[in-house]
Amino acid sequence: MGRWEPDAAGRLREAAMALYAERGYDGTTVAEIADRAGVTARTFFRHFADKREVLFAGSELLQQQMVGALAAAPADATPMEAITTAVLASAEFFGDIRRDYSRRRAAVITSTPELLERELIKMAKLTTALSDGLLERGVAPDVAALAAETGVAVFRVSFERWISAPDDVPFADVIQATLKNLAALTA
Template sequence: MVRWEPDAAGRLMRAAVELFAEHGVEATTVAAIAERAGVTERTFFRYYSDKREVLFGDRAQFASLFIDGVRDAPVDASPLDAVAAGLHAAVEFFPAGHRADSRVRGTVIAANPGLQERELLKMAAVAEGMAEALRERGVTEPAATIAARSGIAVFSSAFAAWLSEGETREMAQLVDDGLNELRAIGAG
């Protein structure tokens, strides 16, 4: 039986977040996630290696938003402006309509040190990809790595703020505010 599965990866992520929030990560099975998403376990494993990995979505696709944003920045952009272009390209991953789901996901991750580590490692990989894209633009070391990692520090802080209760600014604004903080820090 061939079945059309619109956004199966996205539905699996939403199902996993709901079940983790309801029952905890340990008590939730791949079978339960697949059932709630309306797909087979086999489909689950086509997208994700284990139940925890669902929370981190398609890592390569996520990283490529940042990296392509850096690559596509104007040729005369400064390293920080190229990084800013990468961060803004990734903002599309976090539309206002996903804020409530993202908050639940954030709560699940915050309660589990192993998941916090996966999140850190995911963002470290994005930073390394951006540093490589900066080097391709002719930025030398250590400037490329420092600019990319500082940019990811800005992005992660913006994301944490976006998830916090009472925060109404959108990601694009929070990223810009963070970039201004980084400039102010550098200016002493």
């Protein structure tokens, strides 16, 4: 495959996922990923800082979508209603076309402590961003922190349920079911 072929980043992601499944994360090098994708290592580094970032690129887009939905929630929405809006916006980000990739990505992350730590850092940053969004809406700091933590917990539980659910179950439905479980738990 020539260097001029389109979507080098997509090919690099797919090559990395295949190699991580075959050899494990630690047993895979950037050079091998680039070779499998039909590009040079230099091209790899134009798209990703390191082999870990292949799995985490796009996290900021998810965060932006969720924070944007939070900001767009009606002004009279309670903190949890606004957080619910943000969590439901994640379903739009993932769509059902990303489920297979999400399943493979989760398998790699859960099998590698370094990646699991990076995933937890990503969730902590998302929590902070959502809490900041609530603070901008005038929510008290302790309530903002609790609502943001709860929203990220709902997202995480829903995401894990979604990647193990049958392919015809939409992410938004899983989120709604998780929110119902939360409501029953706190009633």
